[in-house]
Each structure stands twice: as C-alpha cells, then as structure tokens.
Amino acid sequence: MVKVTVLGAAGGIGQPLSLLLKINPAIKQLSLFDVVNVPGVGADLSHICSDSQTTTHLPSSREDKTALAEALKGSNLVVIPAGVPRKPGMTRDDLFNINASIVRDLAQGIAENAPDAFVLIISNPVNSTVPIVAETLKKNGVYNPKKLFGVxxxxxVRANTFISQLYPDSTTPSNFNINVIGGHSGETIVPLYSIGNSKKYYNDLSEEKQKELIHRVQFGGDEVVQAKNGAGSATLSMAYAGYKLADSIxxxxxTSEEVVECTFLNLDSSIKGASEAKKLVNNLDFFSLPVKLGKNGIEEVKYEILNDISDDEKKLLAVAIDQLEKNIEKGVGFIKN
Incomplete structure (x- = not known):
C-alpha cells in the first residue's frame, strides 16, 4: 500500500495538489497535514470516488507534535508545499526567514516518523530549503540523498508552454520536454532550448526574442503574482508540477521502465554521475539536472547534458552557479548556526 503525505495540504498549492494525488490510482492512503483548515479539505476530498483513503491531521496547539507524527507514520512519499506565498515585490529570498523554520520543523518530523520516505520540497526558496532539509536529516542520522528532491x-512546464505559444500553428506544449537546469529562482533557472527538438524552433527566433523567452521562463512566477493582484502566487501550475514529479517517482x-526527470538534488558521491556533475558546476553541492529514477530513488545523474549546451547557455550557467552558491550556503548555515 502506498501512503503519500502532504504537509501544508490546506494551502493554495496544497489543495489542488491533494486533489491530483487523490485521483492517482497508485495511492491507497492520502494523509493531509496543516496547521489550519485541513479537516474541511479532507472532508471535501473524501467524497471523491477514487480508491484512496483520506485522513487529516490538525495539531491542537503549536506544541502538539502528535498530529504531524500521525500524518507521517508509514509514509512512502512526502510532499511539502507548506509556507507563505510570494506577494507583489517579494523575491523567493524574501520568503526565507519565514519558510526556513517551517521547513526545518517539518523535516524534523520526517526524520522522526518517516525516515525512509521520498521527500519532495516545493516550499520556496527551493535553492535554500532543500539544503535545510538535507542538514536536518543529517543531524538525525537518517539522510538519504537519493530520496530528497527539490521540485x-x-x-x-513553463519552458514547454512558453515556446509552444510562439508557434501556435505548429506546436503544442506536449511536443516538448525541455531540460531546465540550475536552481528554482530567477537567473538560477537555465532552460536548455539548444538541446532536443526545441532547438530548431529556438534558433528561428531573433536574438531579442530568445532573450525574452529565457527571461519569461526565469521570471514566469512574477506574471502570476502580478495577475493575481496581490492575492497570491503560482498555485495551480505549481500543484500540477509537484504532482508531475510525484507521479514519476x-x-x-x-515499473521497470526508465523514468527521467529534472530535480534539484544533492550531488552526493553515492549517486552515479553526481561527482562528475559536481566538477562541471564549480563543486556546488546542490544543482538541478535530469536524473534517472528507480525503486530506491535517484539512480543516476545525467550530467553529460552539461557538455552539450550552447555558448549562450554556458553564460547563463555561470550566472546561475554564482547565485546558487550563496543560496545553498544560506540554507546550510541556517541549520548549522
């Protein structure tokens, strides 16, 4: 029986994410945790005639750890969308001081109650929150880098959609599967349009249009924040993206079929190809790259893609590496200090 737990299930991302997970036939138990409103979300989802059983877990006070423990026990996969959303003018780094402690406390709960689970981090800033989770699990002696994923x-999803919108008469988003490497904020996001079937479409664009496309992928979240006029950030598209990675895992x-997805991972030497990848990204400990998934998590890092990128993408990569170094240090330092 597969049990999946959503930590932050009553939030803007958590609710649509939980809905998608509820209708996944592989999931038999869906466990929902939040500090507010989660019983109502669970009651609503429980009326859906899919085969998974839904349980909800709401702490009675800030000191109550029982609800989190019950939500996590026996979980095979844990997804964390918990935290505050971005507001107009906020960067992902602005969220750090609020979301860092939330993610740390949830990671402690995972260490104590579901140490063998696959853990997917959606909470921003991902470039820093994934190192926070890694360091927390390390402190508890239960860290497995093959099972930690930054979403x-x-x-x-945006890279696929945005290029297809430039060619509405000849392509659709499902025609593409763009590799996006680096991190998950602004200029740390590096879409590799020069590789695969997107290359011919990308090369047909003017230099100005290429720059606009890259910028739109890197700062696509700002479009949603502005369009919602202060009422929230990307929730529905983020829920879909989180579900897509969870479903692949x-x-x-x-199954025995090869499954490859990009994810922000710890380039730990225990993972095949991670050491080679690390050398190509200035020895960063965390980086987003395509990985081969298996029964035990990340089986292999597809680092060879770094040797195939264009000269323009190499320039983008250099900027991403410089920013990621600071982001990662911030997350690690939050736990160590």
Missing amino acids: TTLDI LKAIS
Missing part, C-alpha cells in the same frame, strides 16, 4: 518541474517505484 523544479514548474520551470520545465511513483511510476519508477512500481
């Missing part, structure tokens, strides 16, 4: 899938667990 950068939204950048891929569930497929990798249950």
Whole structure:
C-alpha cells in the first residue's frame, strides 16, 4: 500500500495538489497535514470516488507534535508545499526567514516518523530549503540523498508552454520536454532550448526574442503574482508540477521502465554521475539536472547534458552557479548556526 503525505495540504498549492494525488490510482492512503483548515479539505476530498483513503491531521496547539507524527507514520512519499506565498515585490529570498523554520520543523518530523520516505520540497526558496532539509536529516542520522528532491518541474512546464505559444500553428506544449537546469529562482533557472527538438524552433527566433523567452521562463512566477493582484502566487501550475514529479517517482517505484526527470538534488558521491556533475558546476553541492529514477530513488545523474549546451547557455550557467552558491550556503548555515 502506498501512503503519500502532504504537509501544508490546506494551502493554495496544497489543495489542488491533494486533489491530483487523490485521483492517482497508485495511492491507497492520502494523509493531509496543516496547521489550519485541513479537516474541511479532507472532508471535501473524501467524497471523491477514487480508491484512496483520506485522513487529516490538525495539531491542537503549536506544541502538539502528535498530529504531524500521525500524518507521517508509514509514509512512502512526502510532499511539502507548506509556507507563505510570494506577494507583489517579494523575491523567493524574501520568503526565507519565514519558510526556513517551517521547513526545518517539518523535516524534523520526517526524520522522526518517516525516515525512509521520498521527500519532495516545493516550499520556496527551493535553492535554500532543500539544503535545510538535507542538514536536518543529517543531524538525525537518517539522510538519504537519493530520496530528497527539490521540485523544479514548474520551470520545465513553463519552458514547454512558453515556446509552444510562439508557434501556435505548429506546436503544442506536449511536443516538448525541455531540460531546465540550475536552481528554482530567477537567473538560477537555465532552460536548455539548444538541446532536443526545441532547438530548431529556438534558433528561428531573433536574438531579442530568445532573450525574452529565457527571461519569461526565469521570471514566469512574477506574471502570476502580478495577475493575481496581490492575492497570491503560482498555485495551480505549481500543484500540477509537484504532482508531475510525484507521479514519476511513483511510476519508477512500481515499473521497470526508465523514468527521467529534472530535480534539484544533492550531488552526493553515492549517486552515479553526481561527482562528475559536481566538477562541471564549480563543486556546488546542490544543482538541478535530469536524473534517472528507480525503486530506491535517484539512480543516476545525467550530467553529460552539461557538455552539450550552447555558448549562450554556458553564460547563463555561470550566472546561475554564482547565485546558487550563496543560496545553498544560506540554507546550510541556517541549520548549522
């Protein structure tokens, strides 16, 4: 029986994400945790005639750890969209001081109650929150780098969608599967349009249009924040992206077919190809790259893609590496200090 837990299930991302997970036939138990409103979300979802059982877990006070423990026990996969959303004018880094402590406390709960689970981090800023989770699990002696994933899938979803919108008569988003590497904020996001079937479409664009497309992928979140006029950030598209990665992991667990997805991971030497990748990204400990998934998590880092990128993408990569170094240090330092 596959149990999936959503930490932050009553939020703007958590609710649509939980809905998508509720109708996934591979999931038999869906466990929903939040500090507010989660019983109502669970009651609503429980009326859906899919085969998964829904449970909700609401702490009675800030000191109550029982609800989190019950939500996590026996979980195979945990998704964390918890935290505050971005507001107009806020960057992902602005969220750090609020979301860092939330993610740390949830990671502690995972260490104590579901140490073998696959863990997917949506909470921003991902470039810093993933190192926070890694360091927390390390402190508890239960860290497995093959099972920790920073969800950068939204950048891929946007990259696919935005280039297809430039060619509405000849393409659709599903025609593409753009690799997006680096991180998950602003200029740390590096879409690789020069590789694969997107190359011919990308090369047909003027230099100005290419720059506009890259910028739109890197700062696509700002479009949503502005369009919602202060009422929120990207929730529905982010929920879809989080679900897409979760679904791929569930497929990798249950089938023998090769499943490859981009994710922000720890380039730990225990993972095949990680050491080679690390050398190509200035020895960063965390980086988003395509990885091969398997029953035990990340089986291999597809680092060779770094040797195939264009000269313009190499320039973007250099900027991303410089910013990521600071983001990662911020997350690690939050736990160590």
